[in-house]
Amino acid sequence: MPLIQVKDLYKIYQMGNTEVRALDGVSLSIEKNEYVSIMGPSGSGKSTLMNLLGCLDTPSSGDFYMDGINVATMTDNELAHIRNKKIGFVFQTFNLLPKSTSLRNVELPLIYNGEVKAQFRKDLAMKALNRVNLGDRVGHKPNELSGGQRQRVAIARALVNDPAIILADEPTGNLDSKTGEEIMALFDDLHALGNTIILVTHEEYIAEHAQRIVRLLDGKIAVDELTKKKKK
Amino acid sequence: MGGFFWENMRIALSELWGHKTRSILTATGIVIGIIAVSLMSTLINGVDGLFENSMKFLGRGNLYVDKWPWFGDEDWWTLRNRPRIELDMAEDIEERSTYAIAVAAQRGRSADLSYKEYSSEGIFINGVSANYPDVSTIDVEFGRFFTGSEDRTGAQVIILGSDVAKALFPFEDPIDKEIFVGSSRFRVIGVLAEMGKFLGTFSQDAQVIIPIKTFNKIFHGPWGMRRITVKVPEEHIEDAKEELRGIVRVLRGQKPEEKDNFAINQQKAFRQQYQGIKLAIGGTGLVITALSLLVGGIGIANIMFVSVKERTREIGVRKALGATRGKILGQFLIESMLITASGGIVGLLVSTLASLAINKFLFPASMSFGVAFMAIALSATVGLIAGLAPARKGSLLDPIEALRYE
Ligand SMILES: Nc1ncnc2c1ncn2[C@@H]1O[C@H](COP(=O)(O)OP(=O)(O)OP(=O)(O)O)[C@@H](O)[C@H]1O
Numbered sequence: 302m303p304l305i306q307v308k309d310l311y312k313i314y315q316m317g318n319t320e321v322r323a324l325d326g327v328s329l330s331i332e333k334n335e336y337v338s339i340m341g342p343s344g345s346g347k348s349t350l351m352n353l354l355g356c357l358d359t360p361s362s363g364d365f366y367m368d369g370i371n372v373a374t375m376t377d378n379e380l381a382h383i384r385n386k387k388i389g390f391v392f393q394t395f396n397l398l399p400k401s402t403s404l405r406n407v408e409l410p411l412i413y414n415g416e417v418k419a420q421f422r423k424d425l426a427m428k429a430l431n432r433v434n435l436g437d438r439v440g441h442k443p444n445e446l447s448g449g450q451r452q453r454v455a456i457a458r459a460l461v462n463d464p465a466i467i468l469a470d471e472p473t474g475n476l477d478s479k480t481g482e483e484i485m486a487l488f489d490d491l492h493a494l495g496n497t498i499i500l501v502t503h504e505e506y507i508a509e510h511a512q513r514i515v516r517l518l519d520g521k522i523a524v525d526e527l528t529k530k531k532k533k
Numbered sequence: 534m535g536g537f538f539w540e541n542m543r544i545a546l547s548e549l550w551g552h553k554t555r556s557i558l559t560a561t562g563i564v565i566g567i568i569a570v571s572l573m574s575t576l577i578n579g580v581d582g583l584f585e586n587s588m589k590f591l592g593r594g595n596l597y598v599d600k601w602p603w604f605g606d607e608d609w610w611t612l613r614n615r616p617r618i619e620l621d622m623a624e625d626i627e628e629r630s631t632y633a634i635a636v637a638a639q640r641g642r643s644a645d646l647s648y649k650e651y652s653s654e655g656i657f658i659n660g661v662s663a664n665y666p667d668v669s670t671i672d673v674e675f676g677r678f679f680t681g682s683e684d685r686t687g688a689q690v691i692i693l694g695s696d697v698a699k700a701l702f703p704f705e706d707p708i709d710k711e712i713f714v715g716s717s718r719f720r721v722i723g724v725l726a727e728m729g730k731f732l733g734t735f736s737q738d739a740q741v742i743i744p745i746k747t748f749n750k751i752f753h754g755p756w757g758m759r760r761i762t763v764k765v766p767e768e769h770i771e772d773a774k775e776e777l778r779g780i781v782r783v784l785r786g787q788k789p790e791e792k793d794n795f796a797i798n799q800q801k802a803f804r805q806q807y808q809g810i811k812l813a814i815g816g817t818g819l820v821i822t823a824l825s826l827l828v829g830g831i832g833i834a835n836i837m838f839v840s841v842k843e844r845t846r847e848i849g850v851r852k853a854l855g856a857t858r859g860k861i862l863g864q865f866l867i868e869s870m871l872i873t874a875s876g877g878i879v880g881l882l883v884s885t886l887a888s889l890a891i892n893k894f895l896f897p898a899s900m901s902f903g904v905a906f907m908a909i910a911l912s913a914t915v916g917l918i919a920g921l922a923p924a925r926k927g928s929l930l931d932p933i934e935a936l937r938y939e
């Protein structure tokens with residue numbers, strides 16, 4: 302049974318008279334511990350797909366099974382639980398809380414995880430921040446950080462609950478190539494540890510870290526291929 | 534769960550801190566409401582204490598046969614034309630009543646007192662029978678009360694209220710000194726213990742007591758109060774009152790169709806009157822409280838709607854990271870309850886200060902723990918109710934819509 306299975310997924314926005322087909326019949330299945338890059342030109346539907354896979358958005362039509370369970374049948378609380386424990390989401394626009402420090406931002410998923418006691422939160426959040434090399438910026442608020450540092454806070458926050466699936470929408474978009482490589486090394490490690498990783502990128506050399514590349518064009522899957530890494 | 538609560542308290546506090554002016558303005562209605570309700574109950578408590586204290590002077594088992602009723606709406610002229618109370622009825626009442634424990638006659642008027650260069654004007658002269666201590670709460674602190682034979686013989690003996698004693702004898706022991714009541718000489722045989730004021734006005738300590746026979750001898754004319762006090766067992770007071778009414782009617786030879794031409798007063802009348810006043814004070818206070826809490830609550834609801842709207846993205850982020858509807862609901866409810874409870878605490882502080890002032894300058898009053906608890910609980914409840922609709926709105930937001938909100 303695939304970890305993620307989508308069939309004929311459509312996401313259509315009605316803008317007045319014109320309709321925008323952000324996703325136009327996407328079928329895809331991703332196994333546990335797969336490492337997938339999603340590529341495609343701007344506006345091709347990558348973020349839309351990620352939001353659906355992250356259980357944040359609902360499709361106009363089509364089915365989405367996670368671990369064999371139809372996501373459409375899940376209750377609001379079950380979805381919240383999945384978003385909290387199972388998925389670590391790195392947003393293209395970071396979505397950090399502007400008035401909270403890096404540490405507070407990274408602690409957020411732990412607050413909604415009923416199993417982590419308050420006294421362990423800070424330690425876990427510190428660990429996650431250290432993993433992205435931000436141990437010295439815990440007290441900074443987002444507007445006191447550089448773009449790349451904010452991106453790394455967003456990554457730390459996605460990792461902190463130790464989720465099985467990591468969905469990262471352009472996680473290296475604001476990073477120089479050296480820091481980008483460091484983050485990719487982190488994802489590579491997580492993959493080696495058994496996590497499933499799906500990331501969106503515009504850079505071929507980033508995409509090559511994955512085993513598989515899905516290329517979108519106008520809301521449809523144009524190419525679904527294995528990388529050299531997998532072929533090896 | 535506990536951790537979640539404190540986390541939300543922290544968020545709520547920093548939100549309120551971040552919007553200080555807004556929070557203070559919003560909480561003002563609640564502050565006023567809580568001041569109204571807590572001050573009102575403190576006032577009522579204080580007045581209650583005052584009232585109960587005064588009621589001690591009127592024994593619960595006492596029936597007072599008077600010309601004038603204490604309360605009522607009878608025609609003033611009819612009342613005025615009633616015959617005055619014949620004090621010799623006291624003996625007949627004592628004989629005929631099956632309930633009476635003691636029957637005391639009393640006359641009163643005011644007069645001037647003097648001793649050497651000291652004088653007291655307009656002092657209430659209380660002429661009573663020798664069994665007066667049985668029907669009243671007076672307490673002779675120094676010396677003694679007069680005896681039955683002193684009354685029968687019209688002895689010129691006097692017992693001073695504590696204030697009178699202080700005024701006439703600032704440096705001397707009053708016992709056995711001779712003082713003047715008007716132009717008659719009296720020998721001081723006793724001094725009463727301090728009693729305080731009746732309903733905050735009539736001081737019980739500015740009176741003197743003399744035997745009623747002596748009173749009759751000195752003061753002529755129709756003026757002044759005349760009263761017969763009948764002490765009966767408290768539990769039979771209603772039956773005893775009916776019996777007494779009958780006895781007095783017979784003694785006065787009233788015809789069956791005639792209305793009573795006298796009044797039988799009792800403490801209950803004061804109590805009923807007082808309950809009415811208390812209800813009026815309480816009712817007014819409650820209306821003020823309800824109105825200000827209502828207006829305050831609407832303000833809170835409004836500001837919470839604004840807050841939810843302003844923080845739509847934040848709600849989106851929280852939901853994306855796994856916050857359930859319940860947690861978002863809880864977060865905003867805690868926030869609105871914190872605003873109103875803080876308002877409640879401020880209101881409580883103000884009324885505590887006010888009640889300290891009342892206590893110092895007016896009458897004994899203190900804020901009870903119950904009132905304080907009630908005020909905080911009430912204000913938090915207002916927050917809970919006012920926050921419900923906005924919090925629900927926030928909790929139902931769609932995560933992706935909320936994240937896209939600009
Ligand atoms: N809320 C919305 N309402 C209307 N149209 C939308 C909405 N969200 C996305 N779209 C449209 O859907 C299409 C896909 O958008 P999406 O954000 O998925 O693109 P993307 O592939 O992530 O692009 P980029 O590389 O620039 O991030 C775009 O044409 C966009 O205009």
Ligand SMILES: [Mg+2]
Pocket residue numbers: 347348349393470
């Ligand atoms: Mg995108």
